[in-house]
Amino acid sequence: MIKIAPSILSADFSKLGTEIQDVEQAGADYIHVDVMDGHFVPNITIGPLIAASIKPHTQLPLDVHLMIENADHYIPAFAEAGASIITVHQEASPHLHRTIQLIKQQGVKAGVVINPATPVEMIRDILPDVDLVLIMTVNPGFGGQSFIPSGIKKIEQVARWRKEYDLAFEIEVDGGINTDTAKLCTDAGADVLVAGSAIFKTQNRQQAITDIRQSVKKVD
């Protein structure tokens, strides 16, 4: 069963609690929380305070995608805020192994993410240590961008390594996911689909999630 992780970046921030309850009732599996610092990416979003304030509004795991420099400095605060998964960018983590261990020491699942221009080989050595691998199919920073197809080959390669090394991490994909692109990712081996605008920019979130689930089942 494919998991759906609505990205609250495209939600109405003036009523985040009800937006999150809406997608939970609509059948979401994770709540994807995009954290941006205006340095690693050219946008600023939310910090641990907001993560902590949305936590009581949902039973779903908070899937925290850190797009920030100096992640080590903020990881304890996001763990304290109630994150279930914290994912850090390889490109922003000079001591990636140490950062992954720091996340795990907080009792939180640890993920690693790569940008569209980063070769998948860059995360090969960290695979035995992570619970989740996130492949970006847009340049991080904004919702509503177009899908960059080079991520498909990376999903396939990570899925091959998972099998070859007998590992159990989840493969997540993020950026431009909709009913046209979701199946390309799940056919390649993705288990978790992040979708922001395709879910939150619609009136009927249940229909949007059902449509994405149906689209990945279609036989070509």
Ligand SMILES: O=C(CO)[C@@H](O)[C@H](O)COP(=O)(O)O
């Ligand atoms: O991390 C990011 C963007 O940096 C994503 O999680 C976006 O929020 C996805 O939005 P859509 O492309 O699905 O609209």
Ligand SMILES: [Fe+2]
């Ligand atoms: Fe994200």
